[in-house]
Structure formats: C-alpha cells, structure tokens
Amino acid sequence: MASNLVHITRRGFGETTRKDLWWLPSLSTFIGFSAFIAYSTWAAFQGEHYRFGPYLSPFYSPELLGSATAWFGPKPGWIPSWIPFTAALMILWAPGGFRFTCYYYRGAYYKAFWADPPGCAVGEPRHSYRGERKFPLIIQNIHRYFLYLALIFILILAYDAYEAFHFSDGIHVGVGTIILCLNVVLLGSYTLGCHSLRHLVGGGCDTLSNKPVRFALWRWVSALNRRHMMFAWFSLFWVGFSDIYVRLCSMGIFTDYRIF
Secondary structure (H helix, E strand, O other), X not given: OOOOOOOOOOOOOOOOOOOOOOHHHHHHHHHHHHHHHHHHHHHHHHOOOOEEOOEEOHHHOOOOOOOOOOOXXXXXXXXXXXXXXXXXXXXXXXXXXXXXXXXXXXXHHHHHHHOOOOOOOOOOOOOOOOOOOOOOHHHHHHHHHHHHHHHHHHHHHHHHHHHOOEEOXXXXXXXXXXXXXXXXXXXXXXXXOOHHHHHHHHOOOOOOOOOHHHHHHHHHHHHHHOOHHHHHHHHHHHHHHHHHHHHHHHOOOOOOOEOO
C-alpha cells in the first residue's frame, strides 16, 4: 500500500514567503506601547501638576493619598521619604494590569516585544510552545478579575468628568471638560467590549434566546468587542493625552479655554 510522506520544514527566525509589510503592525505596536509605558511611568513618579481647577488627571484618579483633597488626606508621616510615593503609584497597577492581561494586547505585544511569532506565517526564534498554561504566562488568566476593578475605575472617572463641569465660579464647559468626558467614553467602550465581560454576560448557558436581558447585553458587548482593537488604542492614546493636557494647564503652558 503506497503512502505519501509530507516533510514540514520549520521556518527560521523571520523567514516567510509573505510579500506584504508584515513587520509594520508589530513595529507600530512596539513604538506605541513603549512610548506610553515610558510616559506613564514618568508621569506616575512626578506627584505634581495632576490637578487644574476641577480637572484631575486620570493617572491619579482616584487620589487616595497625597494632598488635602485626597480621599484619605496627605501622605502619612510614617512613610519613609526614601520610598517613592505618589497617588498614581498607588492605583495605576489596577488599570495597567487590566490592559497588560487583555486578550487583544497579549497577541499584540507577544508579536511586537517577544517575536512570538513576529507575524502570522513568519518564523519565530523558539522551537517549543508552552502556551499560557504554565508559569509565568498562566498569570494572564487573572484578567477576568482585573475586569471588575476596571469597571469600578470607569465609574470613578465618570464622576471626575462630572466634576470637570464644576468650576469655582459655577458650571461651565472648558476644553478640559470635553477631554475628560471623551476619556470616559473611550475607556468605557474599551472596557465594556472586553472578551471576559462578553463571556460574563453571555456565558454559562446553552441558549440565550430565552433570556432577553442577557441576550441584549451580550449583543451590546459583542458590538463593542468587534471594535476592541480600535478602542484599545484610542483609549490608550486619549488617557495619556488627558494627563498631558491637565499637566500642561497646571504648569501654565496650555490655556484651558471656556466654551461656555
């Protein structure tokens, strides 16, 4: 009985038959993500210029400790001066953890930073596959729990956007008001389109058609989920821009114009 043997040759690192600019998305992800990480880390260590009038930078919200306006007051005296301390360093681990473990971002930065693989149908530098079932990548499964924290942060940022209308001389709309409101819309669209939330509202049952409320929620989350990549990048850019705007207004470099 005749048999045909198929020999599969493993591609070397970067080897591919693709003719398109396959490396461009990974390069763009590497540059964009690196720029955000560098700026957000720098901003988190500053501990100043994160308030201007009714505006609070989303990097520092909620402000738990650090000033007279913080939830729990100024920095306690028992914290040694040599320990890096800002209000941002206390809370950024939560939204940062949500993004870092995000299903979309995993696929993006695995390619961009680890070349695992560099692109579809492109040879990678390793010859074994461990997946996310072993340490350390099994930690990525904590994403579903970071989701609950992210939903709380959306409510807090929504309150900050509400406060951004309340100036010392009354209710007004400034450029910063619009920026902080858009920040909530984009972050909310990204968070509410999360794969874990889609499973949370639509999983655990065989039939959704006889559960109208869950089915409606599942369709709504699914609509946002189809644009998850777009909202991931738009919200990442806008939350950084929101901090820059508040910071430069506080430093007197930008003027916050009133619309009415």
